[in-house]
Amino acid sequence: MHEMAIAEGVLDIALDYAKKEKAARIAEIGLKIGEMSGVVTDSLLFSFDMLAKGTMAEGAKITVHSVPLVGRCTKCGKEFPIEHYDFWCPECENGVLETISGREMQVEYLEVE
């Protein structure tokens, strides 16, 4: 259930922001979730709904942007989308891809009213 901990973190960020902006409620929360972050979006939304009850974030719309897994070759420097967990560079013979995106889980934007 690490989605619960993530939802708590997101809620904390949103409530802090709303307080700073002297907002009445949180309208929307944009999240960036990497394909490889291991976060289950449905569980995250479910946890968030539960935690947000009775707070300024109750009823907030959550928009999730999924970030594809992209790697950069450690040898030739080219960037490729990583598919089927294939971490070998398709361009050169023995390059290995290091991930440059796809593992993130972050709050992208907040809209308050």
Ligand SMILES: [Zn+2]
């Ligand atoms: Zn390469």
